Amino acid sequence: MRKNKLLIGFFLALLGLIIVEYYIYTNYSKLTRETIKISFVVSDDNLDRWDNMQYGAEAAASDNDCIVTFVNSPRDAGPEGELDVISRQFSEGADYVAVASGYYGKVRELVKAKSFASSVIFVKTGNVKSDYNNLMVDEYSLGRDLAQHIIDAKESYNLLLLGGSESANANLAIDGLKDALDKSDIEYELALSKDSAELVNNVYQLRYALRYDGVVALDSATIDMIASKKDYLLDAISVYAIDNRQESVYYLDSSLVDALAYEDDYSLGYITVEHFLDGKSLTRIAKGVPLYYIVDKESMYSEQMEKVLFPFVK
Amino acid sequence: MIKFNLINQLRKVKRASKRRSIQLVISLSFTVVAILSMTFMAFAFYTNYINTARQSSIDYNEQVIDQISWNLNSYLRNMMGVSNSMYYKVIKNMDLTSDPIENMTKEMDLLYEANKDNLISVACISQDGALISAAPIATRKGGVDLTEQEWFLNTEERIENFHFSAPHVQNIFESSNYRYYWVVSLSRSVELNYMGHTRRGILLVDMNYSSIEQMFSKVNEQGMGYVYLIDSNGNIIFHPKQKAIYNGLAKENNIEAASYDDGNYMENFDGENRAVVVKTIGYTGWKIVSVVPMSDLAVEYNQLRVFMLIIITVTIFLILFGNLFISRIVTDPIRQLERSLTDIEGGIFDAEKIYIGGSHEIRHLGRTIKSLVVQMRNLMDEQVAEQKEKRKSELNALQAQINPHFLYNTLDSVVWMIEAEKYPEAISMITSLASLFRISLSKGSNIITIKDEITHAKNYLAIQKVRYKNKFEANIKVDPAIENCITIKLIIQPLIENAIYHAVGDLDDEGIIDVEAYEKDGDIYIEVRDNGMGIPPEVLENLLVEKTTSTGKGSGIGLWNINQRINLYFKEDYGLTITSELDEGTTATIRLPKLTYDEYMKGAEDEKK
Numbered sequence: 001m002r003k004n005k006l007l008i009g010f011f012l013a014l015l016g017l018i019i020v021e022y023y024i025y026t027n028y029s030k031l032t033r034e035t036i037k038i039s040f041v042v043s044d045d046n047l048d049r050w051d052n053m054q055y056g057a058e059a060a061a062s063d064n065d066c067i068v069t070f071v072n073s074p075r076d077a078g079p080e081g082e083l084d085v086i087s088r089q090f091s092e093g094a095d096y097v098a099v100a101s102g103y104y105g106k107v108r109e110l111v112k113a114k115s116f117a118s119s120v121i122f123v124k125t126g127n128v129k130s131d132y133n134n135l136m137v138d139e140y141s142l143g144r145d146l147a148q149h150i151i152d153a154k155e156s157y158n159l160l161l162l163g164g165s166e167s168a169n170a171n172l173a174i175d176g177l178k179d180a181l182d183k184s185d186i187e188y189e190l191a192l193s194k195d196s197a198e199l200v201n202n203v204y205q206l207r208y209a210l211r212y213d214g215v216v217a218l219d220s221a222t223i224d225m226i227a228s229k230k231d232y233l234l235d236a237i238s239v240y241a242i243d244n245r246q247e248s249v250y251y252l253d254s255s256l257v258d259a260l261a262y263e264d265d266y267s268l269g270y271i272t273v274e275h276f277l278d279g280k281s282l283t284r285i286a287k288g289v290p291l292y293y294i295v296d297k298e299s300m301y302s303e304q305m306e307k308v309l310f311p312f313v314k
Numbered sequence: 315m316i317k318f319n320l321i322n323q324l325r326k327v328k329r330a331s332k333r334r335s336i337q338l339v340i341s342l343s344f345t346v347v348a349i350l351s352m353t354f355m356a357f358a359f360y361t362n363y364i365n366t367a368r369q370s371s372i373d374y375n376e377q378v379i380d381q382i383s384w385n386l387n388s389y390l391r392n393m394m395g396v397s398n399s400m401y402y403k404v405i406k407n408m409d410l411t412s413d414p415i416e417n418m419t420k421e422m423d424l425l426y427e428a429n430k431d432n433l434i435s436v437a438c439i440s441q442d443g444a445l446i447s448a449a450p451i452a453t454r455k456g457g458v459d460l461t462e463q464e465w466f467l468n469t470e471e472r473i474e475n476f477h478f479s480a481p482h483v484q485n486i487f488e489s490s491n492y493r494y495y496w497v498v499s500l501s502r503s504v505e506l507n508y509m510g511h512t513r514r515g516i517l518l519v520d521m522n523y524s525s526i527e528q529m530f531s532k533v534n535e536q537g538m539g540y541v542y543l544i545d546s547n548g549n550i551i552f553h554p555k556q557k558a559i560y561n562g563l564a565k566e567n568n569i570e571a572a573s574y575d576d577g578n579y580m581e582n583f584d585g586e587n588r589a590v591v592v593k594t595i596g597y598t599g600w601k602i603v604s605v606v607p608m609s610d611l612a613v614e615y616n617q618l619r620v621f622m623l624i625i626i627t628v629t630i631f632l633i634l635f636g637n638l639f640i641s642r643i644v645t646d647p648i649r650q651l652e653r654s655l656t657d658i659e660g661g662i663f664d665a666e667k668i669y670i671g672g673s674h675e676i677r678h679l680g681r682t683i684k685s686l687v688v689q690m691r692n693l694m695d696e697q698v699a700e701q702k703e704k705r706k707s708e709l710n711a712l713q714a715q716i717n718p719h720f721l722y723n724t725l726d727s728v729v730w731m732i733e734a735e736k737y738p739e740a741i742s743m744i745t746s747l748a749s750l751f752r753i754s755l756s757k758g759s760n761i762i763t764i765k766d767e768i769t770h771a772k773n774y775l776a777i778q779k780v781r782y783k784n785k786f787e788a789n790i791k792v793d794p795a796i797e798n799c800i801t802i803k804l805i806i807q808p809l810i811e812n813a814i815y816h817a818v819g820d821l822d823d824e825g826i827i828d829v830e831a832y833e834k835d836g837d838i839y840i841e842v843r844d845n846g847m848g849i850p851p852e853v854l855e856n857l858l859v860e861k862t863t864s865t866g867k868g869s870g871i872g873l874w875n876i877n878q879r880i881n882l883y884f885k886e887d888y889g890l891t892i893t894s895e896l897d898e899g900t901t902a903t904i905r906l907p908k909l910t911y912d913e914y915m916k917g918a919e920d921e922k923k
Contacts, residue, residue, distance in 0.1 A: 014628070014632075017627065017628060018628065021623075024620060024624070025621065056557070056558070059555045059564075060563075062540070063539070063554075063610075253455075255457075264561070267561050267563060270558050289563055301482070301483065306482060310483045310494050
C-alpha cells in the first residue's frame with residue numbers, strides 16, 4: 001500500500017515536472033527572436049522623398065529581427081487623418097511608430113491623449129527644445145551655418161531670404177540665418193510668399209529689382225521655382241538653398257545652386273530605429289552625429305558627401 | 315498535515331543521514347555518480363554540439379563566401395573581358411588619325427548594349443584628359459577635370475595593371491533625369507595609335523556598383539550575420555551599414571580585417587565576440603569578410619539548452635526516484651533482518667520470527683542467524699534446565715535435612731518413655747519416626763503422592779504431639795479424590811512445624827492445627843491453619859522473600875524454600891501463600907496442579923524433549 005502511494009506520488013510529481021518544463025520549453029526556447037515592427041508615418045503625398053530615411057531605418061533594422069514600414073499620410077488628410085494612420089499602424093501590429101508630421105503641434109497633442117503615446121516619436125519635425133520624444137535637425141544651427149558659409153564665400157552682400165510658406169522649422173532656420181547675417185555686413189530682406197503667384201513675383205523681383213546678388217531658397221517649392229526661372233536670373237545672383245531632395249543635389253551639381261543646406265535623413269531614420277531597438281535616448285545616439293551638412297560644388301563629390309547626398313544604389 | 319509529514323520525512327532523512335543507512339548510502343552514491351556522469355555527458359554533448367554547430371556555421375559562411383567570391387570574380391573577369399575586348403579588338407587596331415572615331419564609339423555601344431546590366435559607361439580618354447570616345451553617348455559634364463579623378467591618377471601611376479577604384483558616384487557625364495550612378499571604375503592604360511605613333515591613353519570601364527551591391531545584399535538577406543567587402547587597405551567597398559559607418563553611427567573592424575589572411579577567425583570587436591571568415595579576390599586584392607556575431611549563434615542554442623535542461627531534470631528525477639526505489643528493494647530485507655536481530659538483542663530468541671527473504675545472500679544470512687538462534691536457545695534451555703535441576707537439588711537437600719534438635723528431642727522422648735516403661739508409646743513414637751524417615755527418603759524421589767505427604771505429616775504430628783504433651787489438637791482432612799495426586803515431598807511438614815513452633819507451641823490455651831487438602835478449579839489446595847497469635851504484616855510480607863542466610867528461629871527460609879521448590883517443579887502460578895490475622899491465626903496455602911504421577915512424568919519427559 002505504501003509502495004503504491006509512493007508510485008502514485010512519483011508519477012504525479014513527474015507529470016507536474018513535465019508540465020512545468022513543457023511550459024518553459026514552449027515559452028523560452030524560441031529559435032528566433034521576437035520581430036519588432038516599426039512604422040514610419042510621413043506627412044507627404046510622395047514617399048520617394050523619404051528614400052534616404054528609409055535606407056537609414058532599414059540599415060539599422062537589418063540583422064535585428066526588425067521590420068520597417070513606411071506609410072504616407074496625404075497632406076489633405078490633416079492632423080486627424082495623420083492620427084488615423086498612426087492608430088492604424090498599432091492596430092495592425094506595429095510596436096512603435098515614428099512620425100514625420102506635417103502638423104506637428106496638433107498631432108502631438110492628439111497622440112498625447114492616446115494609450116500608445118509612449119510608443120510614438122516625432123522625427124524631422126518638432127521642436128528642438130521640446131521635452132517630448134522627438135528627433136530633428138537643429139534648424140537654427142543649420143540656418144546659422146548656411147549664413148556663415150555665405151559670409152565666408154564673400155559673393156553676396158544683398159540677400160533675399162525667399163520662402164514659400166511658413167513653418168516652425170523654417171522659422172528656426174530663418175532665425176539662425178538672420179542672427180548670423182546680422183553680425184556681418186551682408187544686407188538681407190525676408191520675403192515669405194503665401195501663394196505661388198506671390199512666389200513667382202518674388203523670383204522675378206530678384207531679376208528686375210537689381211539690388212540682390214544672392215537668394216536663399218528656404219524650401220523645396222522656392223528652389224524649384226527659382227530653377228524653373230533660371231533663364232531669367234542674372235548669372236551674378238548666387239543661389240543658396242535649404243532642401244534635401246535629389247532635385248536640389250542636381251541643382252547643386254549643375255551649378256544652379258551655389259551651396260545647399262542638406263539634412264541627413266539617412267541618419268534620422270537610422271537613429272530612430274536604433275532608439276526603438278536599443279532603448280537608448282535619441283539625443284544620446286545622435287550625439288556627435290551631424291544631421292545636416294552645408295555642401296557646395298567642390299565638396300559634393302568628396303568621399304563623405306557622396307554618401308550623404310546620393311542615395312545608395314537601388 | 316502535509317507540513318507534519320514533510321517535517322517527519324525531513325527528520326527521517328536527518329536520522330538516516332546520521333545513521334548512514336545502507337539505503338541512504340546506496341541511493342546517495344548511485345545518484346551522485348549518475349548525476350555526475352550525466353552532467354559530464356550532457357556537457358560533452360552540448361560542447362560538441364556547439365562546436366559542431368559553430369563549425370557548421372563557419373563552414374556555411376565559407377561556402378557562402380566561396381560562392382560570392384566566385385560570382386564577384388566572374389563579374390570582374392567579365393568586366394576585364396569587356397576592357398580587353400575593347401582594347402585588343404578595337405583600340406589597338408585603330409589609327410585615331412585616319413579611322414573615324416565613330417567606329418570606336420560604335421564598338422563601345424555594342425559592348426555596352428551587350429553588358430548594360432553590369433556597365434554604366436565605357437570611355438577612352440587621352441593622356442591629357444580629353445574624352446576620345448564614350449558609350450552610352452552622353453554629354454560630358456562641364457568643369458570636370460578627368461586628370462584629377464582618382465582612377466586616372468592611379469592608372470597613370472602604374473600603367474601595367476588593371477585598376478579598380480573605390481565605389482564613387484560617376485560625375486563625368488550629364489544626367490538628364492537627376493539620376494546618379496554609383497560605379498566602380500575599372501581603368502587601364504592603353505596605347506593609342508596616331509599614324510604609327512603611340513601615345514598613352516586610358517580605357518575606363520565604369521562597372522555598375524548596383525551589381526556588386528545586389529550580390530552582397532542577396533547574401534546578407536539570408537542566414538546569420540552579414541558579409542562586407544573591403545579593399546586591400548581596409549576601405550569599405552560594400553557594407554550593409556556603409557553610410558552609418560561613415561556617419562559614425564555604426565562601427566566595423568574593417569582596418570584590422572584587411573590584415574587577415576584567408577581563413578576563419580574569432581575576434582572581439584566593440585565588446586562582441588564574432589566568427590569571421592575572410593576570402594581574398596584575385597586581381598583586385600579585395601577581401602570578402604563574413605561576420606557572424608556569436609550572440610546570433612547563441613539564439614539557435616537556446617532551444618537545445620532548454621531541451622537539455624528538461625532532459626537532465628527529468629532524468630535526475632527518475633534517477634533519484636529509481637535509486638530510492640531500488641535501494642529500498644535491496645535494503646528492505648536487510649532492514650527486516652536487522653529488526654529480527656534487534657529482537658534477539660532484546661532477548662527474544664524466537665527462531666520463527668527471524669526474517670528470511672530478499673536476495674540469495676540475505677536469505678542465506680537469515681537462515682544462518684536462525685540456525686544460530688536455535689542453537690543458542692537450546693544451549694540456554696539446557697543451561698536453564700541444569701540450573702533448575704541444580705537448584706532443585708540444593709533446595710531438596712536443604713529441605714531433607716532433619717533438624718538435629720527434632721531428632722534429639724524425639725529420641726530423648728523415646729528414652730524417657732522406655733525408662734518409664736511406656737513401651738507401647740515408645741514403639742508408636744519410633745514407628746512414626748521410622749515412617750517419617752521412610753517417606754523422607756521416598757527412594758530418592760522428590761515427587762510423592764498427597765497421601766504419602768499427608769502420612770508424613772501425620773507421623774510428624776504424632777511425634778510432636780508426644781513431645782508437646784498434647785498441648786495442641788491436629789485435624790487432618792483430605793479429599794480422597796486427590797490422595798493419589800502428586801505433590802513435592804516435605805512441604806506440609808515444615809508448615810506444621812512452623813505452626814507448632816511459632817503459633818500453638820507456646821499457647822496457654824489449646825492450640826489447633828488444621829490440615830486440609832482439597833481440589834478447587836482443577837488445582838489442588840493444601841491449607842495448614844493454626845489458631846496462634848498470627849504474624850505481624852511487616853513480618854508476613856517478607857516471609858517468602860529469598861534469604862541467603864538463616865537468622866535463627868523464624869527466619870522464613872523454610873517457607874521460601876517450599877515456594878521455590880513448587881515454582882521449580884511446576885509453573886510460577888503455583889506455590890505457597892500465607893495469610894494471617896493477629897490474634898486469629900495463620901493460614902499457609904499450597905497450590906499445586908492436579909496431576910497424577912503418570913501425568914507428571916509424561917509432562918516432564920515432554921519438557922525435556
